[in-house]
Amino acid sequence: MSLLAITYLVIALVGLAFLALTVLIGEIADIFDVGDDGIGPFNGKVIAVALTAFGATGLLMTFFRVPVLWGALAAAGSGLAFGLAAWLLVALLYRQQATTEFSLQDLLGRTGEVTVPIAADQPGYVVISGPTGTRQYLARSSRGIPIPAGQLVRVSGLAGTVLLVEPLQQATAVEGRDARGESR
CATH class of the missing domain: 2.40.50.140 (Nucleic acid-binding proteins)
Structure with missing residues (x-):
């Protein structure tokens, strides 16, 4: 296994572990969220999904012997796409929660x-x-x-x-x- 493949594997595993921690332990990485009216793009779950997608796609690209530049671009695009999808999905779930706010x-x-x-x-x-x-x-x-x-x-x-x-x-x-x- 090449150094590049190992790097992508480590990134994917770190993202997966981070995702598991944020789901099991709670909102440990949401200190980077901005505002208090929902979820931001720097939410722990969003970052974890983006990292996992980036690492997994990069690993697949090295497995299929795609040139390094194209593999990196595919991994970055995958990370952004999955991160955006996670952001939209988690934001939708947050909006569905009931509130007791009243005036x-x-x-x-x-x-x-x-x-x-x-x-x-x-x-x-x-x-x-x-x-x-x-x-x-x-x-x-x-x-x-x-x-x-x-x-x-x-x-x-x-x-x-x-x-x-x-x-x-x-x-x-x-x-x-x-x-x-x-x-x-």
Whole structure:
């Protein structure tokens, strides 16, 4: 086996070992990722796949006695192509993960039910089904009018962490069902 073939073999094995470590141990090499909104091209898995493809392709090129320059170009192209494919695939998987990130802005326009009456000048509580589940929120009347318990309301604004709500025209929850459509 030539020195060139041994070099490609070592690169392929290092890439394969690095890939196994990042899969088994976790994100050990992701310190090179930029941003915190997903995966970058310097993710450990991407680098490991690119190294493995580079080494394996280079080894195959030496086995088939392809000239050194063409073998190196094929190995580099293979490393880039497989690295790009790994980057796109892993990025897709990261985007599919659920998130618990939530903002009160997400509640604007949503409908809820008053659970603790809202006085004209005092807050009460509303229950709203939002992106992170059903929760109870502190709320005030946006029009300065009292809103009784059981009234369906729409979130029209925010005042800090307090929801500003306005009553819906179809007064209260209908036939024993609350704003989520569940039986009481």
